[in-house]
Every structure is written in structure tokens, then in C-alpha cells.
Amino acid sequence: MKALALVLRLGLGGLLIVAGALKLRAPVAFATELANYQLLPALAPYVAALLPVVELVVGGALVVAPRAWRRAAALGALALLAAFTVAVGSAFFRGINIDCGCFGTGGGPITGLTLARNVVLMAAAAAIVAFEDRARA
């Protein structure tokens, strides 16, 4: 289980770092992608400013943080991914044809595959929370 947790932790951490870095390149375009979701569009610029760095911090913590913080980072990643899944699912089931914005601009349209990928990533984050060594603080 330790090996599985390590693979999942590095994989998910790396993915969040890449996603955060790509979003950070064009924050205004990312804000537009967020507003296209039609979920609280007034908050889109704020989320666009915060989210890329939050992903970098959580992803970085998953990869390099001391053991005591890794499970916390996984829990943070799980919370982020749950929010992403709600947003993507909302757009998918409302039939809104928009780009995902998952990796910044030009990430391709939202499909059932996007939703399935998010659910798999959530499962990975939950597995890290469950299997990562429970080191003392």
C-alpha cells in the first residue's frame, strides 16, 4: 500500500503542479473560461487569481512536504477535485458547450470523459488520505 500511495501521491502532485502552472500563464483567459461555466460568474476573476497558486501549493506539498503534511495535502487536493467535479458535472448535465479550462485555456470541451477523469482523480486523492503513513505531527 505504501508503494501505491507513493505512486498516487507523485502522480497527483505532478498533475496539480502542471495544471496550476498552465493556468498561471494566462489568468485573464482562465477567468473567462471559469465565467463560461455560468456558476457565480462574478467570482470568476477571484477564483482565477487564487486557484493556480493553490494547485501549485497543494501539488508541491503532495510531492515534497514532510510526511505529517502529505495527508493534509491529499485532503486539500480531494476538496479541490470535488469542487472541479461539481463544476464540470454541472456544465455537462446542463448541456453547456464550453472548454474545460482544466489545464488553462484550450483544454478541450467538457465531455463525459472529463467527468470520469475527475472522479478517478478524486478516488486517487482519497486513496492517498487513506493509505499514506499517519506520521505524528
Add this chain to the structure above:
Amino acid sequence: MFATLVGRALCLLLAGSARGLAVNAARPGGVRFTKFAPPNTCGAGAAAAAAGAAPVEVLPPAVAASLCGDAQTLLADVRSADEFAEGHVTGAIHLPCASSGSAASAAVDRLAGRRTLVVYGDGTADAQIVAEELRRRAGRPDLHVLVIEGGFAAWSRAGLACSSGPCPECGMPHEHK
């Protein structure tokens, strides 16, 4: 133990948020909260064009008129509400450039089962922007997107069919400027 875990997770999220705000404020290309305009029907036409997508076709009014009454065709008027109320092409929906992203999505929903979208404005250029955005949102390679050359003025000069008053079947709010 669980409280510690949650506390640390919140700590990471808050630390990231604070850094995100600081980075955004410091960088020249950051999001300016008070100046950010949500997307509308003119949102990303330029981006779509830059991405190498085929441009929308421009048709003379007389040719476009041959599509009127075709159940497979949706007409969209991108002019202001006042201009639309004064007269518009029969059957056209009102979808001005300043319409919200929701209105654009509603228009895309209306395209379901149709093969052709005809857009017109005051002239050719204003309609092309909206047409590009709708084509991008629709994401359908089979959708034929056309713009009426010269816009409604050219249509009127050609003596083609018009109607007046609010669109009877638009199903979306008209935005008054």
C-alpha cells in the same frame, strides 16, 4: 487527529489563496477584478479565428434569403434591441453582441437539430464576431455558419422579408442598451 488533518489542509488552501492573490496583484498580466468583463456572445471570436478555424461564410442578402423558412436554419440578429424592435428578418432571434454567456448558450441549444446558422448585424463585421463565437460554442463541424453581407441595411435595400416588434419566439431576454 482528524481535526489536525483538516486544519492542515485548510492551512495549505489558505496559504495558496493568499499567495495567489499576492502573485496576481504583483504581475502585470494578472486579473484586474474591477475591470474583468464576463464573456458574452462576442467573447472569443478572435481566439477562434486565430486558432485556424475556417472563417464563417459571407453571403449576399438575396442568397441568404433562400434559407428563410427552412426548418434547419436559425437566424440571429446581433443589433441593438431598439433596432431589432424597429424591424428584423422574419423568424430571427435577438442575440446582440452584449448578450450574456447564458443567452449565447441558449442560442446554441436552439441550434440542436439544425444545420445552418445565419447571423446578421448593422454590417458584416459585427455579425462575424458573434457568428464565430456561436460556432465555437456549438463545437459542431457540420454546422454551416453564414453572415449576411452588408447586414440588415443591405437586406432592407434588397426589399427582402422583414417583420417588426419583439421576436415572437426568441425565448431569451432582450438586452436594452
